[in-house]
Amino acid sequence: MDDGPSERCWVHIGPEPIDAAGLLARVADRDAGAQVLFTGTVRARTGGRAVRHLEYEAYVPMAQAQCREIAEASCARHGACRMAIAHRTGRLAIGEIAVAIAVSAPHRAEAYAASREAIEALKHEVAIWKREVFTDGSRWVYGCGS
Amino acid sequence: MRLEVLLFAEARERAGTDRLAIELPDEPAPTAGAVLETLARQPELAELVPRCRLAVAHRLAAGSDPVQPGDELALIPPVGGG
Numbered sequence: 001m002d003d004g005p006s007e008r009c010w011v012h013i014g015p016e017p018i019d020a021a022g023l024l025a026r027v028a029d030r031d032a033g034a035q036v037l038f039t040g041t042v043r044a045r046t047g048g049r050a051v052r053h054l055e056y057e058a059y060v061p062m063a064q065a066q067c068r069e070i071a072e073a074s075c076a077r078h079g080a081c082r083m084a085i086a087h088r089t090g091r092l093a094i095g096e097i098a099v100a101i102a103v104s105a106p107h108r109a110e111a112y113a114a115s116r117e118a119i120e121a122l123k124h125e126v127a128i129w130k131r132e133v134f135t136d137g138s139r140w141v142y143g144c145g146s
Numbered sequence: 147m148r149l150e151v152l153l154f155a156e157a158r159e160r161a162g163t164d165r166l167a168i169e170l171p172d173e174p175a176p177t178a179g180a181v182l183e184t185l186a187r188q189p190e191l192a193e194l195v196p197r198c199r200l201a202v203a204h205r206l207a208a209g210s211d212p213v214q215p216g217d218e219l220a221l222i223p224p225v226g227g228g
Contacts, residue, residue: 040228056227057155059220062204063227087227099228119228127201127220128227129155140156142224 009071009083013058013128015090023102027082032104036111038119040099042092052133054092059127063087070121080105080114087128098130120144147172149213151185152220157198160190178202179209185221198223 010026024037042054071083083103092098101118105111123144130141151166158164168184170176178200186195199206201220202213213219 058227059152059154059201059204059222062201062220065204123228124225126225126227127154127222128225129223130226131155140223141226143226144228 008075008081009068009085011064011067011071011085013060013063013067013087013089015088018086018088018097018100020097020100020102023084023086023100026084027102027104029081029104031106032081032111033106034108034111035102035104036108036115038099038101038115039097040119042094042096042098044094046132049132049134051094052135053094054098055131055133056087056089056092056098057129057131058087058089060089062127066126067122070118070125074114074118074121075103077117078105078110078114080110083114083118085118085122087122087126089128147176147215149176149181149215149217149219151181151200152218154220154223156223157191157194157221160194161188162190176213177209178207178211178213181213181219182209182221191221194223195221 020039067085071085075083081104085101087099101115103111103114132141147170149168153161153164182200185191199222201222202217
């Protein structure tokens with residue numbers, strides 16, 4: 001489920017691989033002199049254990065609405081032009097992109113600030129859950145890391 | 147009043163289902179807090195519910211927020227996206 005034809009913010013949550021370059025293209029804006037792309041990827045190890053893969057589960061309509069609000073608020077607060085957020089669901093292998101946030105703004109200060117604020121808000125609030133799968137078990141991961 | 151609560155992640159695993167039907171009295175009018183208390187009485191969810199919030203119509207609810215029949219309810223364990 002995508003956001004509709006949004007002027008400023010675009011959000012997609014789904015199982016398809018994330019096209020980071022495409023996300024950056026979505027925030028192109030004649031008034032923007034800076035673009036920042038954040039991608040969160042699956043690490044090979046966590047807490048000293050080797051990860052086989054991750055699984056993400058989302059309450060999609062709620063997560064979609066929350067991401068949209070986060071994008072709108074971050075852009076408004078920092079004077080950014082556009083923001084696009086993508087979060088993947090389902091099974092992800094090491095190195096794959098789980099979340100990506102692209103933002104454009106007149107200057108880099110706004111772009112960095114909006115990007116940072118959005119990922120922090122997403123990790124703290126959005127109705128998405130992560131399960132780490134190891135060779136010898138699995139666990140749901142809570143908390144936001146850093 | 148019969149209400150259905152969507153379950154996700156660890157809640158879904160523990161309950162063995164992605165939705166749970168619960169019964170609450172019509173009076174006093176049910177609240178999000180009352181729904182959580184009822185869910186906490188399910189043995190398989192008792193340990194998890196205190197760490198969860200309730201979403202009503204895709205928004206996190208305060209305990210005193212009213213719940214109407216037909217509202218979409220979801221048990222939200224601690225999140226881990228991003």
